[in-house]
Amino acid sequence: MYLHYDISHVIYWILFKIFFSFRTIGWRNVPKKGAVILASNHASYLDPPLIGNGTLRRLNYVAKEELFNRPWKRFILTLWGGIPINRDKFDKASLKRIMECIKAGKALVIFPEGTRGPDGELLPAKPGTGMLVSMAKCPVVPVYVKGSYRSLGKVHRKLHLFVQITVIYGKPMEFPEVEGEQSRDRYQRITDEIMAAIADLKREHA
Numbered sequence: 001m002y003l004h005y006d007i008s009h010v011i012y013w014i015l016f017k018i019f020f021s022f023r024t025i026g027w028r029n030v031p032k033k034g035a036v037i038l039a040s041n042h043a044s045y046l047d048p049p050l051i052g053n054g055t056l057r058r059l060n061y062v063a064k065e066e067l068f069n070r071p072w073k074r075f076i077l078t079l080w081g082g083i084p085i086n087r088d089k090f091d092k093a094s095l096k097r098i099m100e101c102i103k104a105g106k107a108l109v110i111f112p113e114g115t116r117g118p119d120g121e122l123l124p125a126k127p128g129t130g131m132l133v134s135m136a137k138c139p140v141v142p143v144y145v146k147g148s149y150r151s152l153g154k155v156h157r158k159l160h161l162f163v164q165i166t167v168i169y170g171k172p173m174e175f176p177e178v179e180g181e182q183s184r185d186r187y188q189r190i191t192d193e194i195m196a197a198i199a200d201l202k203r204e205h206a
Contacts, residue, residue, distance in 0.1 A: 130187030
C-alpha cells in the first residue's frame with residue numbers, strides 16, 4: 001500500500017542530497033508513532049517532500065485545493081497523502097478527512113501561514129491552525145525549512161539547483177486548555193505560540 005511512498009521517499013532523498021546539500025536537524029523530535037501535527041513555515045513548492053524526507057514517518061499533507069485542479073495532479077497528490085482544503089471558507093469535508101487522519105494515529109503536515117512567503121521571512125498566521133490543533137489534541141512539532149525559498153518559491157519560481165536547504169524539527173509542543181479562555185482567543189494563542197516556536201528555530205539556525 002505504501003510502496004509508492006517509500007520508493008519516492010528514497011528517490012527524493014538522493015536527489016535532494018545531490019542538488020541541495022540537503023540535511024536535517026532534530027528529526028528525532030518527531031514521535032515515532034501516534035498522531036502528531038508538523039507545523040512548518042512555507043516558502044517553496046519543495047517544502048512538503050523536504051519535510052517528508054527529513055523523518056522516517058509517512059506523512060499526510062494539508063494543501064490548498066487549487067493544487068488538485070487536474071485529475072493527474074489530484075491522483076498524485078492524493079497518492080502521496082495530500083488533503084485539499086479551501087483557504088477562503090470553512091471546509092467541513094476537508095476537516096473531516098483531517099480529523100480521520102489524526103484519529104488513525106497518523107502524522108500530518110500543515111502550513112500555518114497558508115501561502116508561500118517570498119523571501120524566507122515568516123508571514124502572519126490565522127487562528128484556523130489553532131482551531132485544528134485544539135480539535136486534534138495531539139502533539140505539535142514546529143518545523144523550519146531553511147533556504148527553500150530560493151527554489152520554486154514566489155520570487156525564485158524556477159527550479160534552482162545547488163541551493164543549500166536544511167529542515168529543522170523542534171521539540172513537540174502540547175496545548176492544554178486554559179479555564180475561562182474563549183475559543184477564538186485560544187485558537188489565536190495556539191497559532192501564535194506555534195509561529196513563535198518556528199521563529200525561534202529560524203533565529204537559532206540563522
